[in-house]
Amino acid sequence: AQSVTQLGSHVSVSEGALVLLRCNYSSSVPPYLFWYVQYPNQGLQLLLKYTTGATLVKGINGFEAEFKKSETSFHLTKPSAHMSDAAEYFCAVSGVPSGGSYIPTFGRGTSLIVHP
Amino acid sequence: GAVVSQHPSWVICKSGTSVKIECRSLDFQATTMFWYRQFPKQSLMLMATSNEGSKATYEQGVEKDKFLINHASLTLSTLTVTSAHPEDSSFYICSAPGTYPASGGTDTQYFGPGTRLTVL
Numbered sequence: 750a751q752s753v754t755q756l757g758s759h760v761s762v763s764e765g766a767l768v769l770l771r772c773n774y775s776s777s778v779p780p781y782l783f784w785y786v787q788y789p790n791q792g793l794q795l796l797l798k799y800t801t802g803a804t805l806v807k808g809i810n811g812f813e814a815e816f817k818k819s820e821t822s823f824h825l826t827k828p829s830a831h832m833s834d835a836a837e838y839f840c841a842v843s844g845v846p847s848g849g850s851y852i853p854t855f856g857r858g859t860s861l862i863v864h865p
Numbered sequence: 866g867a868v869v870s871q872h873p874s875w876v877i878c879k880s881g882t883s884v885k886i887e888c889r890s891l892d893f894q895a896t897t898m899f900w901y902r903q904f905p906k907q908s909l910m911l912m913a914t915s916n917e918g919s920k921a922t923y924e925q926g927v928e929k930d931k932f933l934i935n936h937a938s939l940t941l942s943t944l945t946v947t948s949a950h951p952e953d954s955s956f957y958i959c960s961a962p963g964t965y966p967a968s969g970g971t972d973t974q975y976f977g978p979g980t981r982l983t984v985l
Contacts, residue, residue, distance in 0.1 A: 758906075781972050783973070785976075790956075790979065790981060791978050791979060792869075792871075792958050792976035792977050792978040792979045793909075793958070793960075793976040794976070795973060795974075795975070798972070798973060800972055839908065839909070843972065851962065851972045851973075851974075852899065852911065852914070852974075853974055855908045855909050856908060857907065857908045858906075858907070858908050860906075
């Protein structure tokens with residue numbers, strides 16, 4: 750069984766400020782962790798993922814996330830927010846593949862609001 | 866690589882009619898595809914797993930006769946919402962796992978742009 754908790758349905762930052770979106774997971778097997786971004790009326794775009802190896806993962810658009818097993822966390826950060834970062838962000842976890850595919854379980858999402 | 870398309874991007878239909886949504890993997894083959902439903906301001910809910918050449922697997926609580934899934938080829942899965950009603954209005958998203966090693970690996974899902982269904 751696996752689950753994801755995203756703390757805060759909305760996060761508001763000023764342009765240029767640090768972005769921190771929180772994600773905690775639970776998984777009975779070593780997790781694969783993902784962050785996706787969704788712009789209005791669009792599908793999900795993969796930002797980054799952790800599978801194995803280095804725990805600090807860098808993704809697209811300047812985002813990065815760190816896998817901390819002891820804290821069961823995979824928080825997403827970006828040093829300086831841009832207006833274009835305003836979107837919905839989903840954390841997801843997957844574990845043992847089902848029929849060969851890793852089916853992710855999604856968090857409820859965090860809406861990032863960027864103020865000028 | 867690993868591009869998934871959906872058609873149509875939005876559709877409005879009358880109550881009682883059926884609507885077909887297509888999901889295509891454009892540059893890779895997908896023996897498995899997944900269909901999700903997303904309500905406004907909420908997360909994605911997995912509806913079913915579409916399997917090429919065999920029956921789809923539905924999640925608990927999803928009506929099989931309501932949401933017909935056909936995986937006709939290695940690049941196409943279709944979701945048909947039969948006898949649609951206003952409560953079926955939603956954003957429907959499909960995904961396909963990447964292939965190894967060309968497209969990200971099977972541990973990653975690639976999502977279509979979604980289809981907005983509005984039933985009047």
